[in-house]
Amino acid sequence: MRLRSLGLGLYLLIAPAAAGELLVGNKAADTVWRLSLDDGRKLGEFASGHGPHEIAVDGALAVVADYGDKDAPGHTLTVLDLQARQAPRRIELGRHGRPHGLRFLPGGRELLVTTEASAHLLRVDVASGRIVAEIALGEGRGHMVALSADGASAYVSKIDRGSLSRIDLDDNRKTAEVAAGAGAEGLAVRPGSGEIWVGNRDAGTVTVHDPRDLSVRATLDSPGFPIRVAFTADGRYALVSNARAATLSVFDARRKRLQARIALAREGAQYRDTLLGRAALPIGVVADPQRPRVYVAISGGDEIAVIDRRRWRVTARWPTGREPDALALTAAP
Structure with a gap:
């Protein structure tokens, strides 16, 4: 597919922070903010396509899924140069609309992309913008x-x-699909074990799947619409x-037991309307590998909740753009 530079794109930024940064996709503002991991101050901003939903990072590049909205499906990926040497550019996905889930393959040359409108998983060469494989998901x-x-x-x-579902990336085909739970959405592989954890938002559960046959090893209660899963x-x-x-x-994760449940809404806060009504609506979550912290996007409050992992408490609130969702961490250069 065609790749083009966004010559008018917003990419005003200062030099990268030595300790890495937090990237925040603001769905209602069509922007990605760069926040300092020292104190949450805004270091800069990129323009994305419409409705940025997920962000994947590999080295000096970040890719954003331009999902669109309920009326106008998106069909592009925005590629960001985190060293600010060039403007953002877009990869056109053609008939493959509503890109959402993103993961770089090892080596960083190719990217996996789910496309809801066409029910495919794509392999995309990020440098050229070419779709390398189109894998039907049924x-x-x-x-x-x-x-994995x-x-x-x-x-x-x-x-x-x-x-x-499991997809064999040697043959580029789906090889299995099993029941997880109603509203299966959040998804992550546990480091060191290969287990696949799925947040089933309508069931209020997290299912833990065996990587060999996708059978369910455990079902954990996580009430209140579990929407994202991440690991330290x-x-x-x-983290759900x-x-x-x-x-x-x-x-x-080893014992499959609840360690803590942390309240994320601020008492007395005036949250705005969201897809779940007037609410805080936490979505994206990521654990800092260098600091004992977890970051959660509070979509209805336009902020990041910063959680201290030593005490499992919210210790700071960092402002964001409108409707934050996707989060990603950049590595120190």
């Missing part, structure tokens, strides 16, 4: 994507089917954002 809309540690298998959740770098803790309950569930 009935239902693939939403999030995760990757060796890069041989991808996993895709389907909200409308409540299922988890060591795989010790699973519960959008309706405005909480973060923290699980001991």
Whole structure:
């Protein structure tokens, strides 16, 4: 597909921070903000396509899924140069509309992309913008994507089917699909174990799947619309954002037990209307590999909740653009 530079794109920025940065996709503003991990101050801003939903980072590049909105599906990816040497550019996906889940393959040359409108998983060469493979996912809309540690298998959740699929990336074909739970959405592979964890938002559960046959090893309660799953770098803790309950569930990943449940809404705060009504609506979550912190995007409050992992408490609130969702961390240069 065609790749083009956004000569008028917004890419005003200062030099990259030595300790890495937090990238925040602001869905209602069509921007990606760069925040300092020292104190949350805004370091700069990129323009994305319409409705940025997910962000993937590899080295000096970040790619944003331009999902669109309910009336106008998006069909592009925005590629950001994190060293600010050039303007953002876009990769056109043609008939493959509503790109959402993103994961770089090992080596950083290719990117996996779920496209809800065409029910495919794409392999995209980021440098050229060419679609290398179009992998049909069958009935239902693939939403999030995760990757095995060796890069041989991808996993895709389907909200409308409540299922988890496995894709063989050697043959570029779907090889299995199993039931997870109603509204299967959040998805992550636990470091060191290969387990696939799925947040089933309508069921209020997290299912833990065996990487060999996708069978369910455990089902954990996470009430209140569990929408995203992430892990600490060591795989010790699973982090699940519960959008309706405005909480973060923290699980001991080895024992499959609840470690903490953290309230994320501010008492007395005036949140705006969201897809779940007037609410805090936490969505994106990411664990800092260098600091004992977790960051959660509070979509209804235009802020990041910063959580201290030593005490499992919210210790700071960082302002963002309108309707933050996707989060990603950049590595120190």
